[in-house]
Amino acid sequence: MTVRIFVPSDAAALSMGADDVAHAVQCEIADRKLDATLIRNGSRGMMWMEPLLEVETPSGRVGYGPVQAADVKAIFEAGLGNAHSLNVGLVEEIPFFKNQQRLTFARCGITDPLSFDDYEAHDGLKGMRKALNMTPDAIVAEVTESGLRGRGGAGFPTGIKWRTVLKTDAPQKYIVCNADEGDSGTFTDRMIMEGDPFALIEGMVIAGLAVGATKGFIYIRSEYPHAWAQMNNAIELARTKGVLGLSILGSGRVFDIETRLGAGAYICGEETSLLESLEGKRGQIRPKPPLPAIKGLFGKPTVVNNLISLASVPIILDKGGAFYKDFGMGRSRGTIPLQLAGNIKRGGVVERAFGLTLRELIEDFGGGTHSGRPIRAVQVGGPLGAYWPDHLLDTPLDYETFTEKGGMLGHGGAIIFDDSVDLAKQARFAFEFCAIESCGKCTPCRIGSTRGAETIDKVIAGDNVVENLDLVRDLCETLRDGSLCALGGLIPTPVMSAMEHFPEDFDQESQGSGVK
Numbered sequence: 001m002t003v004r005i006f007v008p009s010d011a012a013a014l015s016m017g018a019d020d021v022a023h024a025v026q027c028e029i030a031d032r033k034l035d036a037t038l039i040r041n042g043s044r045g046m047m048w049m050e051p052l053l054e055v056e057t058p059s060g061r062v063g064y065g066p067v068q069a070a071d072v073k074a075i076f077e078a079g080l081g082n083a084h085s086l087n088v089g090l091v092e093e094i095p096f097f098k099n100q101q102r103l104t105f106a107r108c109g110i111t112d113p114l115s116f117d118d119y120e121a122h123d124g125l126k127g128m129r130k131a132l133n134m135t136p137d138a139i140v141a142e143v144t145e146s147g148l149r150g151r152g153g154a155g156f157p158t159g160i161k162w163r164t165v166l167k168t169d170a171p172q173k174y175i176v177c178n179a180d181e182g183d184s185g186t187f188t189d190r191m192i193m194e195g196d197p198f199a200l201i202e203g204m205v206i207a208g209l210a211v212g213a214t215k216g217f218i219y220i221r222s223e224y225p226h227a228w229a230q231m232n233n234a235i236e237l238a239r240t241k242g243v244l245g246l247s248i249l250g251s252g253r254v255f256d257i258e259t260r261l262g263a264g265a266y267i268c269g270e271e272t273s274l275l276e277s278l279e280g281k282r283g284q285i286r287p288k289p290p291l292p293a294i295k296g297l298f299g300k301p302t303v304v305n306n307l308i309s310l311a312s313v314p315i316i317l318d319k320g321g322a323f324y325k326d327f328g329m330g331r332s333r334g335t336i337p338l339q340l341a342g343n344i345k346r347g348g349v350v351e352r353a354f355g356l357t358l359r360e361l362i363e364d365f366g367g368g369t370h371s372g373r374p375i376r377a378v379q380v381g382g383p384l385g386a387y388w389p390d391h392l393l394d395t396p397l398d399y400e401t402f403t404e405k406g407g408m409l410g411h412g413g414a415i416i417f418d419d420s421v422d423l424a425k426q427a428r429f430a431f432e433f434c435a436i437e438s439c440g441k442c443t444p445c446r447i448g449s450t451r452g453a454e455t456i457d458k459v460i461a462g463d464n465v466v467e468n469l470d471l472v473r474d475l476c477e478t479l480r481d482g483s484l485c486a487l488g489g490l491i492p493t494p495v496m497s498a499m500e501h502f503p504e505d506f507d508q509e510s511q512g513s514g515v516k
């Protein structure tokens with residue numbers, strides 16, 4: 001029987017030499033005249049093990065990692081699946097992987113991302129086949145029942161957004177997938193595009209059937225060349241298979257998708273700027289209302305959803321809203337793919353039901369800091385998220401609980417810092433980031449962000465610390481209350497949380513340095 005060997009083509013694995021490993025595997029197969037096939041899968045999301053080479057054995061897939069091309073010969077010599085210093089055992093028994101609840105990521109790293117046979121063998125297209133036999137109202141009701149909320153950051157209920165588009169009469173409607181993935185430390189959108197692109201296509205087709213849209217666009221960030229290529233290949237294949245086109249699976253229903261490359265700006269991830277950019281204009285915020293659901297792309301009713309929201313829809317249609325809703329806590333239903341990044345021993349993706357605590361995520365899954373030093377701060381939710389100290393790490397990952405404690409879940413990314421971090425510098429970085437990424441439409445954000453960075457510089461230099469910290473507080477209030485969108489409106493969160501939880505980093509005098 002042909003032995004299947006897997007080497008990821010995920011960008012994280014590629015950056016660690018996966019292509020060289022794959023080439024070495026091909027050479028060994030040829031030299032040894034083995035009956036073996038090399039499959040370029042997506043990543044399982046255990047980044048510290050990439051490139052993770054896997055060999056299919058009767059008892060399951062055995063992994064080796066991290067593998068370099070020079071290791072491949074010895075792995076073959078030892079006998080595939082046999083003892084070797086890089087052998088990590090059965091991949092699905094590794095606690096980091098085994099203790100997850102993978103719904104959206106069920107196939108990622110397991111299947112050949114560009115094989116429809118593999119996709120269907122792992123439950124692919126089941127949700128879409130069901131949706132093709134349902135009324136738009138029934139599809140929307142199923143998504144509403146699941147409790148799915150937008151995974152792009154705001155956590156808005158997906159079913160309600162879809163219903164608004166469904167109920168808005170128009171000859172043309174659109175589905176727009178937000179794959180701009182601008183939050184620091186996040187990479188799940190990229191992983192799905194590279195590791196399970198058909199899941200996104202299926203989710204977008206279902207969204208189209210639900211609201212009466214026949215056309216979809218995927219807005220992919222420009223820093224994702226591999227995802228861009230993979231997504232375009234997947235769309236071509238989907239057209240060939242009749243999953244996209246003028247008669248989806250022979251149903252007579254129409255849906256097609258085009259990709260667009262992002263403009264390399266954080267603000268283009270905000271849905272109205274994204275729509276401007278998609279229309280070929282400069283990425284600037286549109287005032288709301290009107291909501292994109294009523295007047296979106298080219299003035300037509302548009303569903304704008306994050307990629308993970310859309311890729312979670314097929315399993316909801318397949319297994320039912322009630323199945324999905326059964327996971328989670330409070331009003332946060334289902335699972336969320338969390339991302340561990342920064343100073344962390346085991347970085348990667350952890351998909352779990354809402355309710356896991358931040359400490360469980362960082363310590364049980366992540367294994368603590370990479371440096372081995374104590375954790376001092378964690379920033380969840382991207383560059384607009386709060387910096388939290390140790391005593392907040394027992395907070396369960398849930399939209400409402402995070403908000404109550406002054407944080408936000410965002411796109412589910414957590415960045416870990418050890419005790420060498422300087423939170424005054426991080427607060428300055430927040431202002432600097434805002435200054436660089438501001439779209440320039442409103443004054444508090446355009447000017448205030450630069451003034452903020454300058455004022456924190458004075459604090460760091462010990463210049464009138466108390467007065468300047470008061471100025472920063474004032475400025476944050478102005479930004480929060482006077483900004484047109486959440487970039488300027490939320491940048492006070494990292495700044496103020498750093499000042500609140502780590503005051504000693506801002507007030508050198510009280511630490512006895514004597515600087516003033």
Ligand SMILES: Cc1cc2nc3c(=O)[nH]c(=O)nc-3n(C[C@H](O)[C@H](O)[C@H](O)COP(=O)(O)O)c2cc1C
Nearest residue numbers: 150151152178180181182269270271305306309486
């Ligand atoms: C400054 C800013 C940047 C954003 N960046 C992203 C992004 O990169 N990806 C994303 O999906 N949503 C991003 N959002 C949220 C989107 O505006 C929007 O809420 C989301 O695409 C809606 O999809 P969802 O309901 O599925 O989350 C951003 C919002 C703001 C204010």
Ligand code: SF4
Nearest residue numbers: 439441442445485488
């Ligand atoms: S807050 Fe900043 S990014 Fe948002 S509209 Fe105003 S200037 Fe643009």
